[in-house]
Amino acid sequence: MTSYPTINGVRLKAIDLFQGGTLLASYPPQDEHVREATESLALVGTFDDGSQQTFTLPVATRRPSDFKPGDILVASDNYGDVYPPGYIGHSAIVIDDSHLIEAVTSYPQVRRAPIDNFLSIHTQVMHARPKDPRLGAAAADYAKEYLRAYTSNLNQDKAVPEFSFTTSVPLNDPNDAIYCSKLVWLSYYYGADVMFDNNFFLFAPVDLEANLENDDRFDVLYKHPEFDFKISLKL
Secondary structure, eight states: OOOOOEETTEEOOOEEEEETTEEEEEESOOTTTOSSEEEEEEEEEEOTTSOEEEEEEEEEOOOOOOOOTTOEEEESSOSSSSSOTTSSOEEEEEOSSSEEEEEOSSSSSEEEEEHHHHHHHOOSEEEEEESSHHHHHHHHHHHHHHHHHHHHHHHTTOOOOEEOOOTTSOTTOOSSEEOHHHHHHHHHHHHHOOOOOOOBSSOOHHHHHHHHHHOTTEEEEEEOTTOOOOOOOBO
């Protein structure tokens, strides 16, 4: 049981630690507040009678804030509570220091979005970057052109790729079906002449993770300690 100190006869129930308006930790620890706790911060309070109370706060590890075109974000958790973490996941390609392009199930199904949105929804994230920035820039340019064409066709009531995991559309077909990790695959395949291996049923986020972990053309800059896929789509 947690022992709460008192100040001026009033029980101190909680301490929240903020940085720039972001809640980093709470005392007593609240799991929902500290999703990336890997270290702790000790705060020592001294009372008028000379007694002291130490508050140990688990502090959230800061995610990388440096993003470059072509960076890849992969999440092993999911939006909402339909699926538990480790199933399905999500991925996107970064196009500048604050935006990414992603394929999603909601309308419009290919969109430009702030990186902060992705990171606010997903906590179990992997962040990778090509060692050659020219590859990243080329892949990002393809993604931007893909979004431009998609948006133009959508605005003109022309056909656009459907968000679909169908196996009847080849992975290298950009026109008839799209999903999150396929968009990343297409961007590197057509934009940067980089073909990620795929021996699986679909090129899912779990496959993207496997490629990035083992491809010496990429560096994994960050990986959440709880990042984990619990399924394999290998046939």
